[in-house]
Amino acid sequence: MSIEAMSKTGTMDKVDLKALISAAADTIAAHAEELTTLDQAIGDGDHGLNMKRGFEAVRAEADQFAAKPLPDALKAIGTKLVMTVGGASGPLFGTLFMALGKEIFPEPDRANLATAFGKAIEAVAARGKSQVGQKTMLDVLYPVHEALLQGRIGPEIVAAADKAAEATVPMKALRGRASFLGDRSIGHMDAGARSTALLVRAVAETIEGHA
Amino acid sequence: MSNVGIVIVSHSPLVAEGTADMVRQMVGDEVPLAWCGGNGHGGLGTNVEAIMGAIDKAWSEAGVAILVDLGGAETNSEMAVEMIGEPRAQKIIVCNAPIVEGAVMAATEASGGASLREVVATAHELSPS
Numbered sequence: 001m002s003i004e005a006m007s008k009t010g011t012m013d014k015v016d017l018k019a020l021i022s023a024a025a026d027t028i029a030a031h032a033e034e035l036t037t038l039d040q041a042i043g044d045g046d047h048g049l050n051m052k053r054g055f056e057a058v059r060a061e062a063d064q065f066a067a068k069p070l071p072d073a074l075k076a077i078g079t080k081l082v083m084t085v086g087g088a089s090g091p092l093f094g095t096l097f098m099a100l101g102k103e104i105f106p107e108p109d110r111a112n113l114a115t116a117f118g119k120a121i122e123a124v125a126a127r128g129k130s131q132v133g134q135k136t137m138l139d140v141l142y143p144v145h146e147a148l149l150q151g152r153i154g155p156e157i158v159a160a161a162d163k164a165a166e167a168t169v170p171m172k173a174l175r176g177r178a179s180f181l182g183d184r185s186i187g188h189m190d191a192g193a194r195s196t197a198l199l200v201r202a203v204a205e206t207i208e209g210h211a
Numbered sequence: 212m213s214n215v216g217i218v219i220v221s222h223s224p225l226v227a228e229g230t231a232d233m234v235r236q237m238v239g240d241e242v243p244l245a246w247c248g249g250n251g252h253g254g255l256g257t258n259v260e261a262i263m264g265a266i267d268k269a270w271s272e273a274g275v276a277i278l279v280d281l282g283g284a285e286t287n288s289e290m291a292v293e294m295i296g297e298p299r300a301q302k303i304i305v306c307n308a309p310i311v312e313g314a315v316m317a318a319t320e321a322s323g324g325a326s327l328r329e330v331v332a333t334a335h336e337l338s339p340s
Contacts, residue, residue: 082259082290086250088283091290176282
C-alpha cells in the first residue's frame with residue numbers, strides 16, 4: 001500500500017521491514033563516497049564510512065529485526081546503529097530509530113506514523129542539543145515531518161527532503177565539527193542532511209513500490 | 212571503593228590515556244578511574260560501547276563523573292548513560308569542563324570523599340559558561 005493510499009484509508013499493510021532495511025543499506029552504500037566527500041569539506045570525513053558500517057551491520061541481522069514487532073525492531077535497529085556507526089552520527093541516527101520505536105504502533109496508521117516521527121525528531125534535537133536552521137539532519141527531518149502532517153504523497157515527501165538537504169548549502173553550521181569553521185561552512189551541503197534525505201527516499205520508494 | 216569514579220572520554224586514545232596518567236600521578240589511586248578514546252577502528256572518535264565499558268570499570272556507588280573533549284564525546288557519553296539506564300544512570304554526570312584540568316580537579320575533589328554533586332561542581336568551576 002502506498003503512502004498516498006495510507007492517507008486515504010488511514011491504515012497500512014504490515015511494513016516489509018526487510019525490504020526497508022535493504023533499501024536503506026543499499027542507498028547508504030551507493031552514496032558512501034559522496035557522503036564522505038561532503039563530510040571532508042566541513043567535517044572530519046568519516047560520515048560515509050561510518051553510516052555504511054552501521055547500515056551493513058543492520059542488514060546483516062535483518063531477519064532477526066524483521067521477526068520482531070515493529071516497535072521492538074526499530075528500537076533494536078537504533079541500538080545497533082548507536083553501537084556500530086560511531087562518531088556523533090551513531091547516537092543521533094540511533095536515537096531517531098529508538099525514539100520512533102517507542103512511539104510507533106505495531107501496525108501504524110498514517111496519523112501514528114506522523115506523531116511518532118515528530119516525537120523521534122524531538123529526541124534527536126535533544127540528543128544533539130540542536131534546532132532547525134543549524135545545518136544538521138534536523139533541517140531535513142522537520143520538513144519531512146511537515147509534509148507527512150500535510151498528507152503529502154511519497155514523491156512529494158522525497159522532493160521535500162531533497163530540497164531541504166539542498167537548503168543546508170548556504171547555512172552556517174552551528175552544531176558539530178563543522179561549526180568550528182564558522183563562515184567557511186557556508187557553501188557545502190551538510191552530510192547528515194544528505195544521508196537523511198537519502199534514507200527518506202529509500203523508505204518512501206520502498207513503501208510506494210509495494211502499492 | 213566509595214569515592215566518586217572518574218571516566219575520561221577523548222576522541223584520541225593518547226589524550227585519554229595521558230589525562231588518566233596525569234590523574235594517577237597527581238591525585239593517586241584512591242579514585243576509581245577509567246578512560247577510553249578512538250572510534251574502535253583505529254581512528255579518532257568516540258564509541259558508546261567503549262564508554263559504557265569505562266563507566267563499568269570506574270563504577271562507584273557514590274557515582275561517576277565523565278570528562279569529555281569535543282561535542283561527539285559528549286553526545287556519545289550521554290547516549291551511553293541513557294543505555295546503562297536506571298538506577299545507575301542517575302549517578303552518572305557528564306561534566307561541562309575542559310578535559311585535562313577537569314579530570315585532575317574532579318579527581319582531587321573525589322579523592323577527599325566528596326559527593327558526586329561536589330565533584331561535578333568543582334569541574335564546572337573551570338568552565339566560563
